[in-house]
Amino acid sequence: MAKIVIDEERCKGCELCLTACPKHIITMSDNFNKKGYHPAKQINPEECSGCAFCAITCPDVAIEVFK
Amino acid sequence: MKKVFGRPVSLTDVPFTYCPGCHHGIAHRLVAEVLDEFGVRENTIGVCPVGCSVFAYLFFNCDMVCAAHGRAPAIATGIKRSRPDSIVFTYQGDGDLASIGTAEIVHAANRGENITVIFINNAIYGMTGGQMAPTTLAGQITQTSPYGRDPKTMGYPIRVSEMLSTLKGATYISRVALNKPANIIKAKKSIKKAFQVQLDRKGFSLVEILSSCPTNWGLSPVEASKWVEENMIPYYPLGEFRVPEEVA
Amino acid sequence: MGEKILMKGNEAIGEAAIRAGCRYYFGYPITPQSELTAYMAKKLLKMKNAAFIQAESEIAAINMVYGAAATGVRAMTSSSSPGISLKQEGISYIALAELPCVVVNMMRGGPGLGDIQPSQGDYFQATKGGGHGDYHLIVLAPSSVQELVDLTMDAFDLADKYRNPVMILGDGLLGQMMEAVEFKERPKVDLPDKGDWIITGCKDREPRHIVPFDLDPSVLEKWNYNLGEKYKKIKEKEVRYEAVNTENAELIIVAYGTVARIVKTVISNAKEEGINIGLIRPITLFPFPEKVINKTADNVKKFLVVEMSLGQMVEDVKLSVNGKAEVNFYGRAGGIIPSPEEILKEVKKCL
Structure with missing residues (x-):
């Protein structure tokens, strides 16, 4: 059991977390955040292993990981 | 469930001012995590540079001094000499450290100043809008090398870690990259070693961090991270160039 | 002692x-x-x-x-x-x-x-x-x-x-x-x-910054x-100066540092020749002793500024005198120290 929480307002939509995720379960939202970026969002959260690769790659420290 | 990854206490809540995908944010976080892990935040004084990270004082949750361009190692020297028990680090970019501040970094290393230097090498001047840095690669196009850097007239990209490693005063010198999770994990370990050297009063430590500048490289953040792998790492090999036996 | x-x-x-x-x-x-x-x-x-x-x-x-x-x-x-x-x-x-x-x-x-x-x-x-x-x-x-x-x-x-x-x-x-x-x-x-x-270090308090810039011009203006x-x-x-023989002087020399030492010799040499001159020696160059110079210019109508330069402090003396008296200048440059004799000669030229 693991989950990630993405702070959408901190996210700048750089997509680095998408490439870091070994399970390919992060994608970009169609919505805009207040800064005008498409924030990252998780899909298929049940597949998340809590490896935190997304979080350690995020340049804006916008992802928290729970296990 | 328990939080296993979150914002380190040594970072403030202020959102970074860096461009999307810029590696500065990762470097900040790693330094902050190390300060947290050593429990030294309240005894730390950071020196931020002129360049994109001129605002680092807003992001690090510790006492901070802003230096003139290139002078951070001299200011850190003054701080450390008057407060030898404080943890003192500088955070400098490649224009700051390897161009205008070359004298200051060489001599701080040579004196074995007991400080830790975080050196961001992204092969370009970011804040001024993408001019050639001393670390810009041969052939790399920038605002001031519009036809590509020609080493014959513009000099060769400086390998700072190798250069400083020739100095006996330097205790720990390494080069790391932030382009993928495996490298980020290694970078963190290296930054931790660098601060350990300072905590042990063993002298000068520097971690050169290969970073991306998607905006001024004209690449997407994902492409920029790839560019670090394909272009920077071959010229700037990763690894430890000087290690005291005790932390090897 | x-x-x-x-x-x-x-x-x-x-x-x-x-x-x-x-x-x-x-x-x-x-x-x-x-x-x-x-x-x-x-x-x-x-x-x-x-x-x-x-x-x-x-x-x-x-x-x-x-x-x-x-x-x-x-x-x-x-x-x-x-x-x-x-x-x-x-x-x-x-x-x-x-x-x-x-x-x-x-x-x-x-x-x-x-x-x-x-x-x-x-x-x-x-x-x-x-x-x-x-x-x-x-x-x-x-x-x-x-x-x-x-x-x-x-x-x-x-x-x-x-x-x-x-x-x-x-x-x-x-x-x-x-x-x-x-x-x-x-x-x-x-x-x-x-x-x-x-x-x-920020133990028991909020972190502090020493940051000599602010990109917001309204903040920097206030600063x-x-x-x-x-x-x-x-x-x-904090204005400091030394005034020597300024009462009833025909002319006041304004000089600082090394030159002021020499001028003290000039004052006694001049006295022997029956010339009564005084000295105002700024000890603080910033803040400049403008008030005393201005006040002195009410009574003394001739000033001579002597410097080891082509004339720098003389500008501040002129601003201080503010047109109330004549301000002359004598300077040596390039590392030459003026002698008492040449300064006295300049004094005589002014009188």
Whole structure:
């Protein structure tokens, strides 16, 4: 059991977390955040292993990981 | 469930001012995590540079001094000499450290100043809008090398870690990259070693961090991270160039 | 009464600084002030909780001062004209950061590499800012080795009092000459506590920043206004000068430092020839003693400014006199010291 929480307002939509995720379960939202970026969002959260690769790659420290 | 990854206490809540995908944010976080892990935040004084990270004082949750361009190692020297028990680090970019501040970094290393230097090498001047840095690669196009850097007239990209490693005063010198999770994990370990050297009063430590500048490289953040792998790492090999036996 | 000892000017500054509690010195060798750097090395390297560094450059030295001053200790650097030019970047930062420190300039002939003889060619640089931006140093101009001592000690107090860099503006002659000096017992001065701004690590408080910039012009303007208020206060409270024989003088010479010493000889020589002249010697060059000069111009209609330059302080004298009297100038440049005879000749020309 693991989950990630993405702070959408901190996210700048750089997509680095998408490439870091070994399970390919992060994608970009169609919505805009207040800064005008498409924030990252998780899909298929049940597949998340809590490896935190997304979080350690995020340049804006916008992802928290729970296990 | 328990939080296993979150914002380190040594970072403030202020959102970074860096461009999307810029590696500065990762470097900040790693330094902050190390300060947290050593429990030294309240005894730390950071020196931020002129360049994109001129605002680092807003992001690090510790006492901070802003230096003139290139002078951070001299200011850190003054701080450390008057407060030898404080943890003192500088955070400098490649224009700051390897161009205008070359004298200051060489001599701080040579004196074995007991400080830790975080050196961001992204092969370009970011804040001024993408001019050639001393670390810009041969052939790399920038605002001031519009036809590509020609080493014959513009000099060769400086390998700072190798250069400083020739100095006996330097205790720990390494080069790391932030382009993928495996490298980020290694970078963190290296930054931790660098601060350990300072905590042990063993002298000068520097971690050169290969970073991306998607905006001024004209690449997407994902492409920029790839560019670090394909272009920077071959010229700037990763690894430890000087290690005291005790932390090897 | 303390004991009088014979000391070279440059070394006397060093001893005074140490007695004033300065334990952090960062410098770079340059003639004609190198004895000061050497003196600090000899003393500070043997002291605990002290540092002496021969820096890689004057630029590095002033930035080491910046770092040390930020932690609240008394810090100093020294140099001579070309080296002071290099320090200007750091001095400008220190001025905005409002860090107390002392910078000694034992002036030599310029511009460029110039020579190594005494000069007063850095008056503009010292008093009008020197580096970029809108700021002032407090500038003290000693004219004897005793005054080098006293003013160096005062400089640290003034720096702390106003959180402002203070410059000792001497010259090669003062630095090299030997005179008997006394390190007097000084009354305890009440100085502001540094505890609320120094950088010491943020234990039990919020983190602090010493950041000499703000990209918001309205904030930076306010910051400049605050500096302006401080300079105004300094102008009101810290003016120092010496007035010699100004009553009934036919002419007043305005001179500082080494030149003022020579003028004192000129005054007595002139008296022997029946010419009655006086001297106003600014001891603070910033703040400039404009009021006394202006007031003197009510009674004395002729002024002669003598400098070891092509004419720098003369501009401030003219501003002070404000058209009420005639202001003449005589200067020697490039490291030449004017003789009493040639100054007296100039006096006669003016009368």
